[in-house]
Amino acid sequence: MFGTLSYNKQKTIIIVSFLLIPLLLLATFTYYPAIKLVYYSFTNWDGYSPEKPWVGLDNYREVFSNPDIFKVFTHNFAYFVMGIVQNIVAIYFAVVLSSKLRGKNAFRIMLFLPYIMNGVAVAFMFGYVFDTTNGSLNLFLDNIGLHHLAQTSWLGTEGLVNYSLASTGFWRFMGYNMVIYIASLQAIPKDIYEAAKIDGAGSFQTLWRITLPNMKPVIQLNLFLTVTGALEVFDLPFVLTKGGPAGASETYVQKVVDTAFAFNNYGLASAMSIILLFFVVIVLLVQQLVLNRGGDK
Amino acid sequence: MAHTKFRLVDFIKYITLLIGVFVVLFPPYVVIVNAFKSTDEFNSSSSMALPKSFLNFDNFTAVFQRGGLLSGFGNVLVIIIITLTLNILFGTMVAYVLGRFSFKLKPVVFGAYLVATIIPSITTQVATFGIIKNMGLYNTLGAPIVLYIGADVIQIILYLQFIRNIPFDLDESAMVEGASLFKIYRSIIFPLLTPATATLLILKTISIYNDMYIPYLYIPKQSLGVVTTILMRFQGVNSGEWNLICAAILLILLPTVILYFFLQRYIFEGVTSGAVK
Numbered sequence: 001m002f003g004t005l006s007y008n009k010q011k012t013i014i015i016v017s018f019l020l021i022p023l024l025l026l027a028t029f030t031y032y033p034a035i036k037l038v039y040y041s042f043t044n045w046d047g048y049s050p051e052k053p054w055v056g057l058d059n060y061r062e063v064f065s066n067p068d069i070f071k072v073f074t075h076n077f078a079y080f081v082m083g084i085v086q087n088i089v090a091i092y093f094a095v096v097l098s099s100k101l102r103g104k105n106a107f108r109i110m111l112f113l114p115y116i117m118n119g120v121a122v123a124f125m126f127g128y129v130f131d132t133t134n135g136s137l138n139l140f141l142d143n144i145g146l147h148h149l150a151q152t153s154w155l156g157t158e159g160l161v162n163y164s165l166a167s168t169g170f171w172r173f174m175g176y177n178m179v180i181y182i183a184s185l186q187a188i189p190k191d192i193y194e195a196a197k198i199d200g201a202g203s204f205q206t207l208w209r210i211t212l213p214n215m216k217p218v219i220q221l222n223l224f225l226t227v228t229g230a231l232e233v234f235d236l237p238f239v240l241t242k243g244g245p246a247g248a249s250e251t252y253v254q255k256v257v258d259t260a261f262a263f264n265n266y267g268l269a270s271a272m273s274i275i276l277l278f279f280v281v282i283v284l285l286v287q288q289l290v291l292n293r294g295g296d297k
Numbered sequence: 298m299a300h301t302k303f304r305l306v307d308f309i310k311y312i313t314l315l316i317g318v319f320v321v322l323f324p325p326y327v328v329i330v331n332a333f334k335s336t337d338e339f340n341s342s343s344s345m346a347l348p349k350s351f352l353n354f355d356n357f358t359a360v361f362q363r364g365g366l367l368s369g370f371g372n373v374l375v376i377i378i379i380t381l382t383l384n385i386l387f388g389t390m391v392a393y394v395l396g397r398f399s400f401k402l403k404p405v406v407f408g409a410y411l412v413a414t415i416i417p418s419i420t421t422q423v424a425t426f427g428i429i430k431n432m433g434l435y436n437t438l439g440a441p442i443v444l445y446i447g448a449d450v451i452q453i454i455l456y457l458q459f460i461r462n463i464p465f466d467l468d469e470s471a472m473v474e475g476a477s478l479f480k481i482y483r484s485i486i487f488p489l490l491t492p493a494t495a496t497l498l499i500l501k502t503i504s505i506y507n508d509m510y511i512p513y514l515y516i517p518k519q520s521l522g523v524v525t526t527i528l529m530r531f532q533g534v535n536s537g538e539w540n541l542i543c544a545a546i547l548l549i550l551l552p553t554v555i556l557y558f559f560l561q562r563y564i565f566e567g568v569t570s571g572a573v574k
Contacts, residue, residue: 003477010478011398018390018482019406025387025447030413033424040424093317096310109561110318116557116564118507120525121546124532125324128331128344128539136327136344143345171320176568183569203306232417235509239529253419260423273420280415 034277040270047266059271069272072252078162079169079233079251083226086170087177087219094181095211108182112175119172123239126168130154155241158248165236165249169229177222184218185211220291227283231276252276325550332356332543339540356544360531364545368520369527370552376438376523377505380445384501385494388448392456392490393482397468410450422514429515440515441523445505452497455570459493460486496567499560503553524549 002010041059045052063069093111097104114122129137132153142150154164188211196206212219234253237243243250250258256276260269331339333348335355342348360366395407418425425444434440463486471481509525516523522530528549535541557564 002479003475005477007472007478014478014482015394015398015400018394022387022391022448023406023409025443026409026413028428029425029444029447030416030418030421031409033421033428034416036424036427037421093314096314099310101307101310107314107318108565109558110321111314112561112565113554113557114321116503116507116553118525118528118549118553120507120509120528121549122324124528124542125328125546128543129324129327131539134344134539136323139343139345140323171324175321179565179568228415228417232419234419239509253417256420257422266423269423273417273423276417276420280417284415 037270037273040266041274042267044265044267046264047260048264052267055267059268060275062268063271063275069255072250072255075162075237075249076230076233076251079166080227080230082163082166082170083230086174087222087226089170090174090177090222091181091212091215091219093174093178094185095207097178098182098185108179112179114172114174115176117172119235120239122168122172123236126171127155127240130164132156155249156245158245161241161245161249162237165240166233168236168240169233180218180222181215184215188214217291220287224284224287228280231279231283328543328546328550331540332547334540336538336540356541357548359541360545360548363535364527364531365519365522366524366527366531366545366548369522369524372438372521373506373523376441376445377502379438380442380505381498381501383442383446384448384452385497387446388452388456388497389487389490389494390482391448392453392460393486395453396457396460397465397486407453410448410453414450419510422510426514434515436516436518436521438516438521441505441508441511444511444515445501455493455497455567456490458570459490463489496563496570499556499563500567503556503564506553 002013005013040052042054042056043052044055044059097108101107129135132138132151132155135154137154138150138152141147141152152160155161192210192214193206196210201209232253233251234257237249237251238254238257241249243254252272253276256269256272259265259272327344330347331344333351333353333356334342335353338349391406391410395403429435429440429444432439432443434443467485468481471485476484506524509529512521512523512526513529516526528545531545532542
């Protein structure tokens with residue numbers, strides 16, 4: 001029956017019917033909420049009452065004038081710093097594991113292992129490792145002779161807690177970045193290296209002039225993910241410290257979620273979300289600009 | 298001279314790799330050794346010491362009895378099976394349309410999937426929450442399922458790469474024999490996408506199994522707990538009893554770690570072909 005129609009008609013039917021549900025899902029759970037979010041951000045809706053009083057730009061004004069809200073971004077900064085270090089370490093291991101080496105595969109498998117582990121379980125695992133009195137990290141530090149470090153309260157010290165949490169993220173995602181860098185290294189044609197060798201390039205020169213420039217697009221992608229990831233951190237502090245001590249590890253997204261669900265201030269939370277979305281887009285645009293100015297590729 | 302320098306570089310490589318492996322294995326090691334200790338033994342021994350016996354399964358049975366972990370595994374399994382069946386279906390359908398036909402709105406459809414990835418999904422939850430409530434799916438397994446089944450851009454890119462490698466001659470010869478376009482999808486494209494589907498099955502299974510946020514927010518009901526939310530509740534009730542919590546952590550990590558060691562090749566493949574175009 002369907003098969004007797006002309007291929008042109010079939011094509012139209014297939015396109016429409018195959019895309020209908022997937023696009024409906026995309027619209028319902030991604031674009032519609034995004035549009036709703038913009039609307040909510042101009043109201044001071046509490047999340048349940050039927051009327052949503054229009055307040056114009058008040059929420060945005062509130063976000064920008066309340067220093068408490070933007071201050072939490074300084075907590076996100078730790079994740080950004082660790083993210084950069086994470087990428088550098090990942091590139092290092094990717095280069096090392098792409099060279100001639102025994103047990104290459106075994107090392108790859110081990111270093112990637114944390115990525116597939118359950119995030120909540122990992123968070124609790126580190127909660128135990130970081131524990132001040134019972135924790136294994138302090139015990140380990142004590143055993144290797146760093147006695148003064150062994151008293152540190154990793155999750156209870158204000159300036160330190162975000163770096164402790166971010167290092168958990170580092171532990172989990174370094175291997176993921178590494179595998180992606182390894183793949184991009186494999187895509188570099190081998191003859192470039194041979195030509196460089198003939199021209200007498202040293203290994204450092206090869207790395208600096210050939211390997212890194214060829215990895216540029218992937219490095220850019222990972223940096224984008226690092227920056228946006230740092231802006232959007234949520235689950236680690238949420239599970240491990242609940243934002244403590246005294247709000248020192250609260251991140252921006254956690255503040256958004258609290259504003260909405262704990263304080264029933266959907267309007268303000270929406271405005272905060274929109275502002276975050278803007279930051280993400282700005283990061284993307286700046287990167288595109290820098291990338292295109294760089295010229296090659 | 299050149300010889301010794303070469304050796305030094307190798308030495309540094311191995312040392313750094315070993316440090317890396319040590320850092321990776323240290324936290325799981327601590328969890329493993331303590332999961333087998335009784336409370337007395339736990340309190341009297343160092344947190345890095347090996348347990349008296351690796352055959353003390355008391356903590357694990359306690360976790361199963363007290364934590365309701367079994368129903369957690371059951372719930373997440375139901376979610377994974379239903380989600381992935383539909384997700385694979387939708388993913389291949391979108392990829393078939395985008396990979397085989399040209400039509401005016403094609404760039405728009407692809408672009409819509411692409412742009413969707415830069416919208417941080419956590420921030421739109423405020424609005425998504427309302428939709429789920431209005432659909433009557435709040436506190437049912439339907440909520441995570443509808444939120445997970447949509448195809449994402451990485452999945453579509455992965456399928457598109459595979460579809461490009463399926464020769465169009467196959468479609469044409471099927472058309473010569475009078476096969477409908479639906480039949481071509483069902484009996485040529487879909488089966489030939491199996492390797493990509495297998496990779497996706499593994500990756501999506503891991504990511505759904507590990508997700509905390511959606512179950513936490515949308516299915517808070519006790520009986521609908523999945524492994525992550527059950528672990529959170531368990532920790533809340535038993536905080537301080539680290540030997541028990543270690544056993545719970547270990548039980549939850551185990552399935553994906555086993556899966557990983559058997560299937561790491563496919564996992565690497567999926568991760569890289571999605572990210573490196």
